[in-house]
Amino acid sequence: MNTQNKYNVIMKFGGSCLSQPEDFSQIKQILTSYFKKESKPTTIIVVVSALKGVTDLLIELTHLASTGCDHQVIARIKKIEEIHEQFIDNLFEESLKVTNSAKGELQGILHDLSTVLEEVAEFGIVPYFIDYIMSFGEKLCATLVNLFLSQENFSSKVFFGEDLIITNSEYNKAVPDLEHTRARIIQKIVPLLDNNWNHQILVITGFIGRNEIGYTTTLGRGGSDFTATIIARMLHDAQKFENGRIILWKDVPGVLSGNPEYIQAPHLISRLNYTEAKEIAVLGAKILHPKCISIIENQQIPIELRAFRQPESSEFTLISSSKVSLPIKGIEIDANAYLIILESPFLFHEMAFMQELFSFCNHNKLQLSLLQQSYSQNRLLISTIDIDMKEKLKKFQKNGHIPEEWLQIYAQPAGIITIITDQKHQAEIIAKIGKILQHSGISAHGILQDYQGITVSVVVPRINVTEIANAINLSYSLGNHQNQNLNNQDQKSNNSTIPQQNEKKEEII
Incomplete structure (x- = not known):
């Protein structure tokens, strides 16, 4: 067993970071830069959302299937296929073998999607169908990210959320069952950390889990951020996240002091403690959901909100246990x-x-x-x-x-x-x-x-x-x-x- 490993970072990339094929190269640069800073074998856990716009298409698909609009359903599936094929053709243009492999995986996932849409057409919309259909966006994206990183000579492995995160049956707003989720993380993730002798990446779908009888669930608003913090909490409980941190890559550098729609020239808030961050989130800041903070607050795991387009910038928001006394946060x-x-x-x-x-x-x-x-x-x-x-x-x-x-x-x-x-x-x-x-x-x-x-x-x-x-x-x-x-x-x-x-x-x- 390699006791010198460091398991100290979880990165989440949301839809705004996955809007064009060039964004995958940006992810590669971020990961490469981080690995260069580490002399010892390091594992980076990468949590991904769906490609930008895909979740909305999946929601449309669900409602169209329930109303019997077959031609529109076919058109939406084709649109989803075209979006992902555009990424595949761009990312793997130098390797016909990888291109064919990626398109084969794409067709397999889309076949499963078509099957469940047929059930929606027959039985109508039920909460389980909605969550299951929405999960396909993250599965498609995680598959592409994993194939891309493997092609770029990273040691990479992909996991779907259903294999790791166990929840209750509150579809569209599921709450994690921490005991069973911890057991899954210890069983499936910790051995990869303990026996790793090189830098490696574990790609995990955000937003999705499963209930105790195996039905897919989703974690609601901020679900991919929530996935990242859930995994951090579970690894911390297993004593595998010492001095760990979570980096949530966003299209902005962090939390602003006010909504620019109302506040003239708001400034970036560089430091927040957990209580302050939760209060700002509850009051309407959409950059982070309060549940993402609550689950790691007592463990004092820091969260960094950073700008995806400016990864080396010193301007970002750090949420931690430290307190900075200012009149207005x-x-x-x-x-x-x-x-x-x-x-x-x-x-x-x-x-x-x-x-x-x-x-x-x-x-x-x-x-x-x-x-x-x-x-x-x-x-x-x-x-x-x-x-x-x-x-x-x-x-x-x-x-x-x-x-x-x-x-x-x-x-x-x-x-x-x-x-x-x-x-x-x-x-x-x-x-x-x-x-x-x-x-x-x-x-x-x-x-x-x-x-x-x-x-x-x-x-x-x-x-x-x-x-x-x-x-x-x-x-x-x-x-x-x-x-x-x-x-x-x-x-x-x-x-x-x-x-x-x-x-x-x-x-x-």
């Missing part, structure tokens, strides 16, 4: 919220109002972002992104315990600005927001802080959300934030560059 904006105001002269708590409201929201699947009750308890503010709230609240007003004529419900467009900070700076942030609002002549509907001291949220009229968010960001972006004191700014509202517009509440019921 990020600003997340929900510019399409609605503020719902409920007023009644009857005290809500005496009428079991809150229990009734939550039960109603749960039954009608209403999404509540924030909820704030006035001190007198006769006024309730609800922030929501549900565009159907108006019609649903009509039922609540008509059928609730409080007589309809004694409950007034108003609504108006709103925006929610959430600042990711820390306990040290939370009070400072709240004071800063108050000064910005005073300076701009805008009234906030509510300012809330979470119990962990991680976030501060402010609800403002929708028309003002961009101005307020940028004012908050600007107050900490120019030089030393401690010198950015709004007391030194011109307090004359007539000279303010931020629009002084307050929206009146609009009675909707």
Whole structure:
């Protein structure tokens, strides 16, 4: 057994890194560069998504097959075949043998796809069929990546996710069974690590697993990232990932401090701890799903988010256990919220109002972002992104315990600005927001802080959300934030560059 091996990196390449044949050469360069840094035999685990656009075609195929559109099904299968053949012809043009082998594997996988589509046409769409059909994108891509790396003289082996990751039966959003997955990883992956005397690559399909009876499942949004972190966790549990790290290659260099659609010139966040990263992910950052962080947080396995087109860049986001105290780590904006105001002269708590409201929201699947009750308890503010709230609240007003004529419900467009900070700076942030609002002549509907001291949220009229968010960001972006004191700014509202517009509440019921 080779006890000198290092099993310290898992790389994930998503669809944005797999959009053209030239991207395979970029993957080769990244792997070669990493191996050159290692003098001892090293294993790199490469997790791949489907080629860009293929998953969408597979979803279309499923629905077309269920409606009996045979000619459109054939056309979509042909399109998937053409996409992969284009890669094959480009990648293996110097070897007819490898080209024929790759096309043979392609035809075999497409034959299996056609077979299950016939079952969809006969029996209709069931959750298992959807997950199984979507898995073909990753299988096709992993097969091509493995063939390419082998042709380029890498020692490479491919695994499909069903062989490694065992999940429950929640199709399209499966949760890993850690005990059985750990056993699979120890059985199938660890021996390859322990007995490796040269650099090697293990290519694994992202996004897919299987339940206990063998049916294919998928891991939902961020599924390929999740696959990478699941494998890292399992290897760590098996004591085979000492000082290990995960590199998620993206089309951007990492997490930005805000959405460029709303925040002017957001900066790259170079360091986040696990709690901060999860909070940013929960609030809407699409670059990483919070479940990918939760599974490796206690093991303190670092995650690097790096730009695929600039692999040697020093600018990237590192998520780890280290803490960097900054007033603002990020600003997340929900510019399409609605503020719902409920007023009644009857005290809500005496009428079991809150229990009734939550039960109603749960039954009608209403999404509540924030909820704030006035001190007198006769006024309730609800922030929501549900565009159907108006019609649903009509039922609540008509059928609730409080007589309809004694409950007034108003609504108006709103925006929610959430600042990711820390306990040290939370009070400072709240004071800063108050000064910005005073300076701009805008009234906030509510300012809330979470119990962990991680976030501060402010609800403002929708028309003002961009101005307020940028004012908050600007107050900490120019030089030393401690010198950015709004007391030194011109307090004359007539000279303010931020629009002084307050929206009146609009009675909707």
